[in-house]
Amino acid sequence: MMYNKTLTIFNNNIQEIVLNLKDTCLEKVLYYRDEGNMNIVLSVYAQENEEKYVIRFKKISSDSTERNCNDHKHELMSFIVFEELLQKYFDHFTVVPKIVFVDVDINALNEFLMRDRPAVRRKKIIGYNYGLVYRDVAFLPKEIYIGKPMNGEFKDSPTICIEIKVKQGYMMDEDISTRSYETKKCRYCYFQYLKLKTTKISNISQYCPIDLFSGKADRMNRAIKGLFENPQNNLKMFQDGKMVYNEYSPDKVLLKRIMKSLFPDAKSVDKQESLLINLIRRTLIKDFTCCDMNVDVYSTYECDEDVHLRNCHAEKFPQLPKNCILYSILKAQHLVRDNFSIMEYLEDNINCEDGYGQIIQDYRMGSTALDCSVMITFRQINVNEDFNIESDKVFDKRNYMKLTGPTGYSHHFISNVTVVDLDEKKDSFAHFHKYKKQYQESKIAYLEYINSMQHVA
Numbered sequence: 458m459m460y461n462k463t464l465t466i467f468n469n470n471i472q473e474i475v476l477n478l479k480d481t482c483l484e485k486v487l488y489y490r491d492e493g494n495m496n497i498v499l500s501v502y503a504q505e506n507e508e509k510y511v512i513r514f515k516k517i518s519s520d521s522t523e524r525n526c527n528d529h530k531h532e533l534m535s536f537i538v539f540e541e542l543l544q545k546y547f548d549h550f551t552v553v554p555k556i557v558f559v560d561v562d563i564n565a566l567n568e569f570l571m572r573d574r575p576a577v578r579r580k581k582i583i584g585y586n587y588g589l590v591y592r593d594v595a596f597l598p599k600e601i602y603i604g605k606p607m608n609g610e611f612k613d614s615p616t617i618c619i620e621i622k623v624k625q626g627y628m629m630d631e632d633i634s635t636r637s638y639e640t641k642k643c644r645y646c647y648f649q650y651l652k653l654k655t656t657k658i659s660n661i662s663q664y665c666p667i668d669l670f671s672g673k674a675d676r677m678n679r680a681i682k683g684l685f686e687n688p689q690n691n692l693k694m695f696q697d698g699k700m701v702y703n704e705y706s707p708d709k710v711l712l713k714r715i716m717k718s719l720f721p722d723a724k725s726v727d728k729q730e731s732l733l734i735n736l737i738r739r740t741l742i743k744d745f746t747c748c749d750m751n752v753d754v755y756s757t758y759e760c761d762e763d764v765h766l767r768n769c770h771a772e773k774f775p776q777l778p779k780n781c782i783l784y785s786i787l788k789a790q791h792l793v794r795d796n797f798s799i800m801e802y803l804e805d806n807i808n809c810e811d812g813y814g815q816i817i818q819d820y821r822m823g824s825t826a827l828d829c830s831v832m833i834t835f836r837q838i839n840v841n842e843d844f845n846i847e848s849d850k851v852f853d854k855r856n857y858m859k860l861t862g863p864t865g866y867s868h869h870f871i872s873n874v875t876v877v878d879l880d881e882k883k884d885s886f887a888h889f890h891k892y893k894k895q896y897q898e899s900k901i902a903y904l905e906y907i908n909s910m911q912h913v914a
Contacts, residue, residue: 461810471537471556474590476512478561487566489573490546490595491693491700495880497570497583498594500698509593509698512557517584529585530556536589539881545619545790546708550876552781554589554601561586568675579877594832594875601871606769614718618695619833621684626670626787627794627898628771640907643667643769647899658742662687668691669741670787672776672896676760685712685730692906706794719837722866731757732868736860738830740833740872744780748854754861763908782874793824793892798891807886816886824882824892836870 459859473598490498490511501510515529533556540553559566564721567582592598597617624645645666652658663683668676684692692711694702702712716729739753777784803813858870882888888889 459483466545471534472906474555474557476557476559476590478559481561483561483569485511487569489570490698492578493690494581498576499570501590508599509578510597511556511593511595512588513558514583514588515585519580519582523785526585526587530587533587533589534711535913536881539825543789543879545737546550546822546826547785547876549881550785550874551879552592552594552875552877554591557590558573559586561590566700577705593698593876594834594873594877595698597834597836597856597871597873601873613835615697615715616834617699617715617719618835618838620693620695620830621681621737621833622691622830622875623665623669623783623786623830624691625827626666626783626790628769629665630797631667631796635888640766641768641770642903644896644899645770646769647903648895649899650906651899652903653906658689660687661764662689664691665769668772668795670775670777670783671770671772672742673772673782673820674735674756676736677741677766678734678756680770681734681737682730682758708784718866720862721807722864723804723862726806728863732862734758735740736835736858736868736870736872737833739858739860740835740874741783741831742778742781743858743872743874744778745855745874746780748857752859752861754863782876786826786829786831786876790820793827794823796820800885802887805888820889821882821885824885824888828878828880829876830878832875832877833872834874835870838869838871840869868907
């Protein structure tokens with residue numbers, strides 16, 4: 458990465474990088490990657506064998522006049538400290554950032570990015586020179602992608618990254634206890650109807666996070682297929698760091714081309730899609746702490762239920778390996794569930810917070826996990842005829858995966874997963890109030906929709 462010096466802030470041991478872009482052609486250094494409601498992400502150009510990085514900037518309203526850089530710098534320092542607290546839940550699945558000061562004219566930077574940004578996002582701009590620099594998780598870590606992997610070669614194929622915003626993976630207690638003849642839906646599926654009512658979406662997604670967290674192959678596959686069919690803001694696909702598929706550019710032709718390049722032996726689009734879905738599923742439940750080959754036979758799924766009447770069936774004991782990414786996320790999300798009743802009490806007795814600091818902190822960490830994203834990164838490899846996973850020649854067994862197709866042919870991958878978007882909800886009570894209010898409004902929106910459909914019928 459290009460920068461002119463590194464400073465260390467000794468009180469928190471947080472590194473600060475200075476990236477000097479004055480008198481620099483921005484097109485040679487940065488390019489637009491992606492953005493959400495609160496942040497925008499830029500990629501930093503790197504040489505072929507160098508580690509790749511991204512910079513995340515906080516956005517502000519384009520007409521805002523509040524731009525105190527020092528206050529924002531301290532906010533970023535607090536963010537890093539909070540991410541370090543989350544390490545006990547996400548362990549090796551996280552990438553803790555460094556602070557970066559980009560020495561550039563902010564107005565010039567915003568103007569440079571405007572052409573690549575979606576029109577609906579342009580009401581906000583980058584507001585500060587300070588940001589956070591991360592290893593670019595849309596690519597494999599340097600120690601994996603440099604040189605010859607194992608005793609094989611990387612295929613002449615791109616690095617693919619799938620970003621999934623998994624959402625809440627457990628049912629609300631009141632919905633678990635509803636009468637047997639009532640439709641039971643999770644928080645995410647109810648919220649779809651509120652978004653439809655407020656015209657934020659045009660149709661209901663087939664995705665259900667309860668299916669994804671179930672650990673069962675058919676249900677997980679159905680959830681992932683639902684994301685590809687209607688990505689909304691819950692699925693994005695990158696090829697060599699470039700966005701190729703999301704809600705703003707759902708290019709099915711390009712998606713099919715990528716799937717065909719990954720699985721040329723699968724002659725139909727449906728089989729290629731199923732292999733990609735199975736690859737994503739197996740990565741989500743992979744144990745990256747040991748050599749888990751994940752040899753998986755082509756698995757199908759059915760998705761013919763009426764989405765409006767479909768129940769979100771919670772597994773009493775989700776079949777998730779304890780060292781997989783989904784288990785780590787669900788474990789953190791349960792901090793919201795387990796502290797829900799106490800938060801209700803504290804919300805009604807706002808002056809009784811003393812002695813409940815750990816409860817509030819746990820809720821804050823859990824609510825962060827409710828909105829996090831998973832980056833699934835993989836690249837296909839060719840292996841020699843004498844390939845043996847137990848061989849000492851293997852470069853890194855932990856990141857190796859093998860996927861077996863429906864007629865016996867095999868595909869070999871190096872893969873990795875990372876949790877991102879671990880943004881702290883600073884005001885736990887404001888979040889809790891919004892959480893409850895939004896949930897109740899979502900249930901009402903669902904009932905209104907069902908009643909309107911019955912009247913039409």
